[in-house]
Amino acid sequence: MKHVLGLAFLFFGFSFSAFAEASVEELLDQMDRLYRSDSSHATIEMQIVTENWERTTIMEVWSRGMDDTLIKILSPRKDKGIKTLKRGNQMWNYFPKINKVLKVPPSMMMNSWMGSDFTNDDLVKENTLADDYHSKLEPHPSAPEQFYFIALTPKENTVTVWGKLSISIRRDDLMPVEQVYYDDREEKKRVMEFRGVKEMGGKRIPTVMEMGTLNKKSKTLVRYKSIDFNPNFSENLFSFNRLRRK
DSSP: OOBOOOBOOOOTTOOHHHHHHSOHHHHHHHHHTTTTSSEEEEEEEEEEEOSSOEEEEEEEEEEETTTEEEEEEEESGGGTTOEEEEETTEEEEEETTTTEEEEOOGGGTTSBSTTSSSBHHHHHOOSOHHHHEEEEEEEOSSOTTTEEEEEEEEOTTOOOSOSEEEEEEETTTOOEEEEEEEOTTOOEEEEEEEEEEEEETTEEEEEEEEEEETTTTEEEEEEEEEEEESOOOOTTTTSGGGGGOO
């Protein structure tokens, strides 16, 4: 989920003074690449919790840069083998039970992905936060001594339903803590929390992300079980023809 799998949050190698010297754009670029790097291969557990039901899905995820993502569902059994391929700003789903590949049309980009609180658009976003948003460092509204605070507003040509975003970052280790999504009336609509920071794949990362949709009273938890950064992939891993392969 670009802004989820996947989203984009990397702050390694920066001391306090380095953060002060770096531009916001540079920091946002690092954030976009936290879970991706040049390439990555991960196993992820996604738990969806609503008022009426709950479901847990295990997935294998491959990514290359900011453009290419392949997601394969491993369990539960009824969903096993379903795949999602993202290339640039286009997206396809493969359903093994009917052996069909279906392209996701623009009209469905804001629909939920696999019933989660992440949308198809979250997965497809190919531009970085620095590309899409004007950004500004501001005092944190509740705890400026503990957190940095970045306010983002969409640029004129950015296609988005969000009127504003905000990101909170811990001062002591520069890990992301929270990302908040607002509509064009600046009403809070979604909140993504980051926790469980530990070393995985040779990097310190938040291994748990929780996305909550406020008006639906639902949440989706993404837990990284493993991740390998910068593996070598075959050239055709992200090809359209690979969707039907087991």
